[in-house]
Amino acid sequence: MTYPIELTINGEFIKLDIPANWRLIDVLRRDLSMTGTHEGCGEGDCGACTVLVNGQAVSSCLMLAVEANGCEIQTIEGLADGDILHPIQEAFIEVGAIQCGFCTPGMIMTSKALLDKHADPSEEVIRRTLAGNLCRCTGYEKIVSAVKAVSSKLLNQTDSIAE
């Protein structure tokens, strides 16, 4: 039994017929070959599968695809503007927040949801927001500093625009 759904993924409108029990991550990875969204646990524990649904960070392994019907989805693949990386991606690379990289897309998407709402989160807020994103390699230090670096960079940009 399949269901028709409509999604806007990274700005592209997509119509699909999907099995009722498919999760959003299945649509992304299996149907659309968008393998940048990773499945680390499938149980909502690790955050590797985080995508933005209508701007909210969501574990795509916990959301049924039919529930996402009509929603606006953003994934790691849609973050860069062509060859120009998003500042969060740049900061992760620059600061050294990436080792094996398996957690990275989820970390970046969770950070994006945060920074879209709060331009200047405290370290405490960054840590709390990322607490559901597990990383076994980095010890988190550089991930947190990457997010801090972006927020101060974004702030500087808005400051200079305001001036």
Added chain:
Amino acid sequence: MSTETEFSTIGKRVTKPDARDKATGRALYATDLVVPRMLYGKILRSKQIHAKIKNIDTSRAQRLPGVICVITAEDTPKIAYGFGKDNLPLKFGKVRSLMDEVAAVAARTPEIAAEALELIEVEYEPLREVTDPFEALKEDAPLIHEQRADNLSMVFDYVHGNIDQGLDESDHLVEGRFDVQFIAHSCLGPCASIAEWQTDGTLLMKTPTQVPFLYQRDMADVLGIAGSQVCVEQPYIGGGFGSKLDLYPYEVIAALLAKKAARPVKIEYDRQEEFLYSPVRSPMVMDVKTGCTKDGQLTVRVADIWSDNGAYNSWGAVTPLVSMQTASALYRVPHVHFYCRIIYTNNPYGGAMRGFGNPELTFAIEQQIEELAEICGMDPLEFRLLNANQPGETNLAGMKITTCGLSDCLNKSAEEVDYKKRMTEVGSDRGVGIASAIHVGGGARIYPSDGCGVIVRINDFGKVSIISGSTEIGQGSDTILTQIVAEELGVPVDWINVVNTDTDVRPWDVGVHASRTTFIAGNAALKAAREVKEKILETAAEILKEKPGKLTIKNGEIISIENPEKKLPLGKAIRSKHFRQGGSVISGEYYYDPPTVHQDKEWRGNISATYGFGAHAVDVEVDRETGKIKVHKVAAAHDVGRVINPVGAEGQVHGGVAMGLGYALTEQIQLDSGRMLNPNFTDYKIPTTMDIPEVVPIFVETNDPEGPFGAKGMGEITMVPTAAAIANAVYNATGVRIKSLPITPEKVLNALKAKEQK
């Protein structure tokens, strides 16, 4: 560092070449791969912890539409494999643990494969089980492997000096039983492999192994084919930490299914399977004794250990090799006896994990150091400095300590937490603790060769390719090789590409383990680049009419040292070598095998070309009401020879310390007669952003003469002393000594209660 300014890329914060792929979601892990005609494989595991297999009926599964084939041991060559040759990819006759593979299915979709597993009927005849290593050694214990006389898989027995003499010479002696738990690697990327047989009879494995070349041989042996028929390709690897150091049954099963189906087969784990069916870090029970003279000179150390190996021998079975070095080489101890039993049980079997036996015994040894210091009335830091390893010493295990920054590591980490002052403060629930570590830093010869081959070639645009046998698992080794080659060749790092193809193209390497890649592959890359440089300069000398010795390469340009206006773009020199009769390719290759030896029968010999040292000093707070421990700070000092890349080095420290914290405080596989009770990240707690204290990496640069640009390996040692330092700080804070990992609130509360009652 005074010389730092001379380097163009060594010591610089160069970013990882793979980071862009990873930050954009373009990096492909094995779980992401799909190939045409591919089927999905799934494995039926044993439902019994120890049982005879009476019958397996796969007929219903075979008939399920979408199932292409079903296999059991009957369909396989039944060649035992693994270290100790005690494991079959699909079990025959009996099962020995819940990890055991009984049958496997290849189907059109993962859903059909899962459904087919449900249709396989297995008849078992349960056998008496044994999951306690002490029980397993008893005479009437059920045998895990019937062909053996008992459940003792192996014994490691090492002695130097004379224990009786050591005991005689001791004014003080402390003894105690310590135990460490089962833990899981918890790589974020689950295991997955794709097996595909080529028309020429070659098996192509796309798999996240840490040891592609040993894997080739092991896979060939277990399938009964030639090594030349196996080709290994590694996609991006979602975490290693030792977990991918062996060939595992699921990979062989993928190959067997692919053979039978004559189509590519992928087997992929979900998180629960990852927890349940991956090898573990084995637990140990350690009876340890340490003695010293009244002025604090160490005299004797005895470690008597029981290690629960689980049902089969993988690399977990040889972890005592490294614990043994902790016993024989951490500090200068004239009389040492190390004895470790590797015991078969019906539990999950052990694999290699970061630190490999070292954090285990360090947890015990470093606590006893503090106990002795206290009895002697000495500052534990002074006690350690008095006994610390020194540069230029060959110890009694035959290990040649060339450079050694242990004392510096101790002093610097201690300073960072104000150790001297705070150590003596009493009456607060805050405490400080410190612990040292030694680990191989220049390879570890556990295989006839400890070598790695690297080929460096340069094309006619000046682009440099590094083709290395070594494996990037996220730790950053490709960055290190890039920097080393860039430095030696005098080209910018972005002219360099590390080509990660397959075992048909790459030269041999023993694998990514033992903190060896920077040192071994780094040395090979350095020497291969040197050959390339010589060839380039020879050609350039002809063109510039200058002696090769008077030329150098800087920023991708060949220049005359004496007349800097005489110069030549690199590409031009290369092209002139290509565009001529009798021309040649400009490439260099080097196979670096370090100047080390295999340990002899008595486990003596210089196993590594250099040794890494480190010390962690921690600041903790203990809540006496709840028993909870809050770690405020970890100062982690490491002698890394030279920092090739500060970002990578810091990353290793932060990652290692985080793993050490999990080991110390929260991580534990809970087993109930062989069954894991917590196979998920909710109940198996690896540290999160909220659990990480301030971590201060401190680097001590001893500039090792054998290391590439002076560097030593450092991946593993970063987690070695953390748990011991925390235990010592808990004692400093509360007066109770916890000798069992993880240090849970419950253990702390019980110890506090027991202390009050005294």
